[in-house]
Amino acid sequence: MRLESRVAIVTGAGGGLGRAHARLLARYGAKVVVNDMDQAAAARVAGEIVAAGGEAIPVAASVTDEAAVATMIGGVMSNWGRVDILINNAGILRDKTFAKMSLTDFRLVLDVHLMGAVICTKAVWEIMRQQQYGRVVMTTSSSGLYGNFGQSNYGAAKLALVGLMQTLGLEGEKHNIRVNCLAPTAATQMTHGVLAEEALQCLDPKLVSPGLLALVAEQAPNRAILCAGAGHFARANITLTKGVQVGGDADAGEQVIAQWEQIGDRTDELVPAYGFKQAERELAAAGYVAPTMAER
Template sequence: MSKMLDGKVAIVTGAGGGLGRTHALYLASKGASVVVNDLALEAAEKVADEIRAQGGRAMAIAASVTDEAAVGAMVAKVTDDWGRIDILINNAGILRDKSFAKMTIDDFRLVVDVHLMGAAICCKAVWETMRAQGYGRIVMTTSSSGLYGNFGQANYGAAKMALIGLMQTLAIEGEKYGIRVNSLAPTAATQMTAGVLSSESLAALDPALVSPGLLALVGPEAPTRTILNAGAGHFACANVTLTEGCYVGGGADAGETLLAKFEQVSDRSGEIVPAYGFTQAEREVASAQRASDGAPA
């Protein structure tokens, strides 16, 4: 069996059960030393024991991803004991599903705090270590609920799409330091999805069928800024794209002109995946310049 991750140290948050557990076991099977993080130490220890029983190296650490001090202490312990941190899997999360009409702002804030701020806190804690060693692999856990929306998950969807924005910028900033940042959008039968999916779907969506996707995202030849969708053994990639669009200009009738040209503006045939956010502005200025020069915009 391939040991592509021999010598690498990985932290998996929310790894005491469900998808985090299968992630931890999978990374260990590929040779990584795994830090099993969870709110509950007992759950983390059970997974760490599983890894050790299979001949791997594991460390269980209880810490909330929203607690900067606890996350900082975890990272310090890992670097003190194992010398480096190569991989961070931001997996910890919660659900507070309700329609937006019934959702409280506290429910919204809590979900954003765990998913988005928890990932940001963990990324910040390992960032300098990865920069100094010139190597790092970070995976955000996004969701189709964020990418495409889902009824009753305004809080969860907002947090999960925000993680894509975090991925995009960290990938750009980390590139020269050998840090590659990607996202995984899993569909898996876990405690979080038990009341959402049918029994037949849950049977097909074994979390262990998602975890192999990590190898493509954290291996030596990993891409960066990739969104990998995974479930039931099926894998696909999602992209945030930009259409070619067209120049409309200003003036009192600009809105009406846009409406008339909206089919061209939204035409996806020439869409691209921008290399960075400023691509939009560059394209807009170039289009305006061509129009002022009398060339087709």
Template sequence: MGLDFKGRVAIVTGAGGGLGRQHALALAKRGAKVVVNDLGGDVHGVGGSVSAAQKVVDEIRAAGGEAIANGASVTDFEAVQGMVKQAMDTWGRVDVLVNNAGILRDKSFAKMELADFRLVLDVHLMGAVHCCKAVWPVMTQQKYGRIVMTTSSTGLYGNFGQANYGAAKLALVGLMQTLAIEGQKHNIHVNALAPTAATRMTQDLFPPDMLEAFGPEAVVPAMLVLAAENAPTRTVLCAGAGAFESANITLTKGVYLGIGDDIDEQLAARLDEVRDRTGETVPGSGAEQGANELRLARQR
């Protein structure tokens, strides 16, 4: 049957094709009313037309669901505010935000134009910031919200030719960490999805015989779990080809070395010990790193 989204209103950005389209269709199928947002540009962020979003809306309506199209660029905060107003005017609430919109401007760092670096940050990171900022007062007032960021294995682990994309994608995890802490008292859960999927943005990266296995629909269950009523919060779920993992930023137990002129030498000599992952933890907040350092200092 699947998870229930009846009565929920969802905004999915970049939902005119690929992963976003699958997200929108799956949410609608499970009862959500969906704002299908898409600028309608190409994978590099060039051009724009609401027809891609409208096509998905037509698909949802044909299947008996409710949806409206929106052509806002996530880089334009006023347009994003207009999109949230459109959802509020139509259905009176916004429960789910899936930040999926993105572009690629791949090149090795040596050859990359700074404008291409900035634009990728603008779409992925600031695009998500704009959308979160626009829905935050609504979700706070409702005392309910589910926000899904789209991160990437490139952000988590790196990938040649994608310095701009990787920087933006890991920044979204940082955004998730703090928004999850700040949203907790308002019942706003914030998570991140790291998809491995063959879409028009990524299809050239996959061996032809694996294209089908890595279809975008295989990633959707992870999004649904992260957007559902009983969703976790501050979770990074990786998904691809029907497999699911969780990624974490961990902290090793560490070593106390003190303060002095030769600490650099001591640290160099004991670096393996500092990096030893035995007993590593996932801190509940940034303050816990400081607390661990204080504990080590007290134990000396």
């Protein structure tokens, strides 16, 4: 797979995962915008790419600053005329139990992870629509998918990115814009102090980045969640069980409790193609056949 004709933006690319992503995309031929809050860090990574024979420009900008992001995208368009790939990687941690966490720290993490991805994606969305091509990757986390003690703010932001991916993937599909999520486990500035040192040695960010290629390729999937770490790759899905039709009788609540195990039985569970699929099935179980998304 080659990316010679592609222009990629990687946020938070001054070190860790972002640096590994940027270097890998450049190695496959993409022109790379190395974005980071730290100008020196961004310049260092861009320099590494250029020294290896690639093309890269460093841009210091906060993903939460709409004006700075707009300026960055304007510069990319002036230099290279297109944006094909956006890797929303920038993030921070402010870990504490929910009882001890301030609302300021909760909002800050959501602002960087969620709104930062929204601002950057919005800035390139019309460009990708017009050129009828785009690959967007959100960085989610097992903390969002499954929860982690002391990470309510981070987990909420990371699962919100999955919801954003699901809808943008549907809206962008007809314009050949594919939106996916990467859930990495890697030894970065954000994980030091969280994992033991010997575990960190197994979690080189370079072992995550190969999964990125599948999400930005010509034949990339759409609305996939790829989990990656230590050279291991897996898919995560948000599923819906077959469930039970209880109805609306006076004892419906007691019936839900009594049939809890059957309601949760994962036999024949499905991955809905869109959110309204739940309502379609619920109405069908109640005896009313609703028009599908394709029919509306």
